[in-house]
Amino acid sequence: MKVLIVEDDLVLMDVLSFTLRREGYEVIHAQDGRAALEQFDAENPTIVLLDLNLPQLDGLSVCRHIRQTHDTPIIILSVRDSDEEVIEGLRIGADDYVTKPFSPAQLTARMETVLRRVGQSAPRKLSLGTVTLNPERHLLEQVDADPVQFSPLEYSLIELLMINGERVLPTQTIIDRIWPGGGDKAMLKQLVYRLRQKIEACDVYIDSVPGVGYALVQRKR
Amino acid sequence: MKVLIVEDDLVLMDVLSFTLRREGYEVIHAQDGRAALEQFDAENPTIVLLDLNLPQLDGLSVCRHIRQTHDTPIIILSVRDSDEEVIEGLRIGADDYVTKPFSPAQLTARMETVLRRVGQSAPRKLSLGTVTLNPERHLLEQVDADPVQFSPLEYSLIELLMINGERVLPTQTIIDRIWPGGGDKAMLKQLVYRLRQKIEACDVYIDSVPGVGYALVQRKR
DNA sequence: TGGGGTGGTCACAAAGCGGTCACAGAATCA
C-alpha cells in the first residue's frame, strides 16, 4: 500500500514517514505542489496525505488536479483556522481531513476508515494526459471542454485504445475485438474516421501506423 | 433521516451540513438555543447535534428542555477543556459527545452508533445533488420545490437509478430488476418516458447512453 | 512513369433505436 505525503515541513514529514513505514505503508513524498503531481503520476499511490499550504502550487489545486482524473483517496492535513480551505477541499473531492497537531494513531485510524470506504467501490477511470474515459457514463471527459458521447462501436474502440495507452494496436486485433462476429478493414477505416471527428477538439488523437495499426496518443502543443 | 444541528459557528456548520448531506441525511439547523427548541418542535428531527456554547439559551438548557419530553438522541459537540459541562450533559441525558476538532468520519460513526443503540436502524435517504429520495414515503424531495410522488414502478426505477449514482445501468439489468417476472424494452422505454415527465422540474434527469442503458445525472446549470 | 496497395474522406441508404402519444385493460381505492 503506497502513501504519497505532500508536506513541506520536513520535520513533520519525517515523523509521518517513520510512523507510516512502521505501520507497513510504503511512503513516497513531495515538498511542493508541482512535485506532488509528478510523483502522483509516476508512482500512482493508493492514498494521498495533502498539506494545503504549499509552495509552487497550493494544495487545493493539487487536489483538484488529481480529482480530475482519479478517485484516489485524499486526506487533507490542515492547521486550525483554515476551515474555509478545508470545506473547499471536501467540496472538490477530498475524502477527509485531520487538524494539526494530530497523533499518529488518529491519522492511521482515519486512513483506514477512508480506505475501507473507498475499497468497496469504484472501477478505475482510464486516462491519458488531460483526457479521461469514464466507463461508468461512457463519456470522454476533459478539463476545459464538454464531455464527448459515443455510439456503442465508437466507445468500444476508444476504450480499447485507451486501455493500450500509447501502444500501437494491430489492425486485425482491433477488428477481432470490436466485431467478434467478424469485421473487415473497411468497417474499421470508417469507424476510425468517425471517432476522429468526435475527438477532434481533444488533447489526444488517433495516430495510424501504416501497415500495422492504430494508437491513441497525446497531442503535443 | 433528519438531523438538527445546533451550532453558532457558521463555518463549522457548513462543513457539517455538507458532510451529512453527502451521507444522505436531511439537515436542518439553528444558531442559538431558542431557535433550536423551535426547530426541534417544528421539525421533529431524528437526532440532534448540540453545541454547548450558545447565545440566547445555553446548550445544557436546550438538552434539558428536550429531554423533558423526548427521547430523541443528542450528541454534544464540545471543545476541549469543557469536561465538566460534557459530564453534566451526559448526566442530563445526552447520548454521546465528540470533541472538536473532529473528522466527518468520526462524527458519522458516532451518530450511527447512537442511532443503532436507540433502535433507529440507521438506514437513510439516497441523495444526488440537491435531490433526495425518501424511501419511507416514496417521495423525491428537493430544496425549493414540492416533493414528487411516484407510482410503484416509477419508484422502483428511480430508486435503482439513485442507488447507482451517476453510473450507467445497462438496459437489461434494469429490466431484470424492475420486472423480475420478465420485462421488455418497450416497457422500459415507456416507464422512462413517464418518469422523465415527473421529474422534469428537478435538478436531475435521466440520461440515455445509446446502446447501453440509462443513468440518473445532475443537471448542470 | 505507372501500377498496386494503403489509408482518408465523403455521400447514401437501410436498419434500428429511442422518444412520443393515444388507448384500453387491470388494479386500486373510496
Next chain:
DNA sequence: TGATTCTGTGACCGCTTTGTGACCACCCCA
C-alpha cells in the same frame, strides 16, 4: 360499485448508427 390511477401495447416519427461503395491522395517499388 364507480372513479381514478397504473401499466402494457401498438403505432408513428425522427434521428442515430453503421455498413457500403466511390473517389482521392499518397507511398513504395519496379
